Amino acid sequence: MSTYRYPKRQELFRRAAGVIPGGIYGHFSPATLVPPSAYPFFTARAEGARFWDVDGNTFIDYMCAYGPMVMGYGAPHVEEAAEAQRRLADCTTGAAPVMVDLAELLVDMMPAADWAFFAKNGADVVNFAIMIARDATGRDKIVMIEGAYHGTTGWMQGPGHHGVIEADQHQVIRIPWNDVPAFEAVLDRHHGDVAAFISTPYHIPAFADSQMPAEGYWEKIQALCRRHNVVLIVDDIRHGFRLDMAGSSAYFGFSPDLTCLGNAMANGYPISALVGCEALKSTAARVFHTGSYWFQAVPMAAAKANLVKMGEINAPQVMLTRGALLFDAMVNIATTYGYDLKVSGVPSMPYLRIADDESLMLHQDWCAEGTRRGAYFTPHHNWFISAAHTDADIQQTLEIVDEAFKAIKGKNLPIEC
Ligand SMILES: Cc1ncc(COP(=O)(O)O)c(C=O)c1O
Incomplete structure (x- = not known):
């Protein structure tokens, strides 16, 4: 599975930083995305549970515009x-x-x-x-x-x-x-x-x-x-x-x-x-x-x-059920790689964290690896699922989750020490 690159994002952000405080401010600031290098900063188009960045990369969206998207972009x-x-x-x-x-x-x-x-x-x-x-x-x-x-x-x-x-x-x-x-x-x-x-x-x-x-x-x-x-x-x-x-x-x-x-x-x-x-x-x-x-x-x-x-x-029930399926499966995949993925809150807006990693660096890295492969995961905020996330989105997300765990396992980050 290839990973994303963001050359056009860089150029747009350079222009933004010239005329907008912080380039992008508030909860969309790249300062909230750790490491920023893994994330798209600008969205060109969105549909259903996905968005496309300015470099043409596609993401299954687990932030849902930080909450407002609940039934799919452009429903x-x-x-x-x-x-x-x-x-x-x-x-x-x-x-x-x-x-x-x-x-x-x-x-x-x-x-x-x-x-x-x-x-x-x-x-x-x-x-x-x-x-x-x-x-x-x-x-x-x-x-x-x-x-x-x-x-x-x-x-x-x-x-x-x-x-x-x-x-x-x-x-x-x-x-x-x-x-x-x-x-x-x-x-x-x-x-x-x-x-x-x-x-x-x-x-x-x-x-x-x-x-x-x-x-x-x-x-x-x-x-x-x-x-x-x-x-x-x-x-x-x-x-x-x-x-x-x-x-x-x-x-x-x-x-x-x-x-x-x-x-x-x-x-x-x-x-x-x-x-x-x-x-x-x-x-x-x-x-x-x-x-x-x-x-x-x-x-x-x-x-x-x-x-x-x-x-x-009954959209809340749809999201709770779909979220429970997805996050239970993620926890199981984590276990196969020897990680304990903690999921708290309700499955329609869960907070995820890899346990036994006080630095949070391992979790950040796992979120970054997922995002670079097309599932938009942020490390320090609760995620959101929408009623528009399809079975195909969830299936693809699980494949990305597997690849992301494989990638961090290969790096021997702090949890392994
Ligand atoms: C719990 C809670 N309260 C208040 C707010 C503030 O809402 P807004 O950003 O629309 O002013 C938010 C924003 O997401 C929130 O999550």
Whole structure:
């Protein structure tokens, strides 16, 4: 199996670095791809579960645009709905009727939704959720989980990040995941000051295994929030519609006051949503939060068509089943080469790591070898699978996985020492 080369990528990146900070910034920055030499930086075209880079190499995509692609690039049901809406109107004066359809759909689908509000990015609705919680409670403090990601606004980023000032952190208290006593201690210490508890449905730190909720965790967190009048916010932006169409809180059996949604909603069209309980609807109506493009009708039409289709095929179940097949088979292949491949989280968005390799270099190298052969694997972030990954994609991926293990075995990297 030959491995990919990226000469055109190099030339394009050289031009990009001349006119764009960092060349490519944020989560697509080559700095997040280790080693960068193994990865394509630019996508020329995408279809189904695959994309093509500027050098003409094809990749089976296990990052799915870092979450938004859920039903396949260019999925006809989404593109047709988007195109039909585009012919009518998109960014106009006045909201489109499809906004009401989409809100009704979410309210019908999700037990935690009595109303819905739309924006563009996940961080928009996380910020809105925090504003609502503060306005509803008259309190300032936010409790979040150490190592959690909720976007890049100052308060959401950990201390020490560039451009984040100390004051951004003043009202934020971080506690470990799965630590109910730590939350109780915060509620005691800051009695009457905590506006909200915010967390993802299960913990997805970068550079570390995903961690599921301990038995009874969410029940206890919910009970504490209710007892202390703290608004319970679930950041379901990454997990949402990859565990359950009714929301990840339904999957884990609890009832948040506010749920932030985004990534998988519209199969790549820019839209996010905050859904919430009746008791917070009037607060949500009076907190001013908006944006120039938040009423765009095309992403709303795309989201409506996408969510309906995902519900019809039970897309989360399709991804969970297909992912379980793939990742179980990968673990077996790893064993035949003498490696212990750890898979954590759910199979629709798992985190993978080769065990007994604290340096993570072996795992990085294995991901790089897979990517160079056409299966896009990143080493330090959870992966994603979509409902568009076919049996043929999975079969080809397993062949690449085998070759990638063979390649690292041949190099005698640190684990062998
Ligand atoms: C859990 C979580 N919260 C918030 C965000 C921020 O979303 P966005 O990048 O759309 O602002 C993300 C981004 O992927 C996320 O994974």
